[in-house]
Amino acid sequence: MSKFSSLKLWFALSTLALLAACAQPVKHADYTAFKNSRPRSILVLPPTNETSDVNATSSMLSQMTMPLAESGYYVVPVAVMDETFRQNGLTTANDIQATAPAKLREIFGADAALYCKVTQYGTVYRMLDSAAIVTASAKLIDLKTGDVLWQGSASASSNEGNNNSGGGLIGMLVTAAIKQIANSVTDRSHAIAGITSYRLLHAGPPNGLLYGPHSPKYGTD
Template structure:
């Protein structure tokens, strides 16, 4: 078998494995603590950025408020949160996330706090494809009890649904390189971060947040 044929077979097997994984039924979360706490307001802290892109945390943070507001929650304004910590000499996400739940509730008066981590952010060149990927995880913690009410993870990439089979091997290699340069120049990561943020923080079972009291769907899930 030629090297090209072996490569095509490997790609086909990878695609089948991905489809098989997607076909698995979604796990249902235990919402008992969430329903007991019934939070009305949420404080969103800057995401802990484990990637090498210094823009990742601000990019994702700027797009987390909308899906939470659409889910029916009052979200403490990000600018207020950042300025409050800045005035107290705390500026990094890691240090901010070390603040105790009791102190966060005392300062901001929120019912719950959202902690998050970014594990992928940016354009990646992988031989035959160049994709912009953003992956993040989060957990919602009750500021009264310290209990974890919900946790989840999400990812999005610029190549979802694209067909890269045309143009031959050389064409695919060239296209991957071109996309990497274009995505880097146009800050494609910020756009993909918006998709990831929505997927991560949307409301609705079996894995999303429960609807908040400002949503017409409150109490239906």
Template sequence: MLNFSFLKCVPVLVLAALLAACAGPQKQTTDYTAFKSAKPKSILVLPPLNETADVNATNGMLSQMTMPLAESGYYVLPVAEVAETFRQNGMTMPADIQATSPKKLREIFGADAALYTKVTQYGAVYQVVDANTIVAASARLVSLDSGDVLWQGAASANGKELGNVDFGGGSLVGMLVQAAVKQVAHSLSDESQKVAGLTSQKLLSAGPPNGLLYGPHSPKYGSD
């Protein structure tokens, strides 16, 4: 008589194979086809849109974005000079600046690509028995020659990632008071700008899995 007992193991083996496949390395999700074709060398950083209640979000984020782009191998147009050029042309609002056509930006600044950023969270957040500083933003890199989106991404960071020490234990009332004091301290020390720097590093640094491609001034240019 034929023994079919081995068939009982088949579903288990199939399930194990599926689980192994899911646990394996995930494929890259970003399409770099347009990025590789455009090969941008210079980037114009536009003032970020502010979708938060903090009026400092735009400038706080903008001041931290040049460094990671430069470290990734790109020439970044000086943000102060760019802001002054817009101001002399009667444009000071980020929404109006970002609404300018890529062709016009290319004519004025001569950059290869522009970075459009949106700040979605910025500042101290009260969390009942704790307080933290959170900065979240998204960005897209657009070719000023073709108008194509070359890359897009999002990132967030918080004050605890800066190495801050959390308040210890104690009574619930004491923890609530400490949390309130901590929130004020965050605001007074402008911790948001430091966290914005960390968010910018996460968002705009080149490298896998979904970061920018390395620019022409990076020793890793073309390796990705």
């Protein structure tokens, strides 16, 4: 091997080593409390809404039970949860989430409760683009101990995978305006909320929920 080839190989290996040293390791969630608790049933509480869209809470809530059920958990029916709180004079997500964990366990008999917060919901219009974006975070609380078993966040956008090249500036502006109207008229955010819910609440690595007792993967994680 020539000196030039050796130098190129050394430089390439040095670069790879430097990149590997600079790369941040993937952070994995701490599942110690989750594994000790191993909840079988989950009560999904109405998400608090930090956006200007009044539909955010109901849209997310209506789509959060499916990924939990598919992950192997029994989920208290949303209609039962909603009516129970209504009968007790609690109608807002903030008031409901302020209820003591022990009281929630006494009323619903669930092992854990899911507390969710929606921080972005709706169509965002920019100069050259428009997109429906939904962002939310959640934490799972043990209703016996009050311990946080898991927490995570997720986001989804109607523009994922889109390419706006071509058509010139006028074409991009027109496309953005049309997309904004379409997103608003068809309530595209509701569909995007479903994607966010799945990303947030599906079980599996690296940082998802652990699989529940009704999943064939239960105990493998």
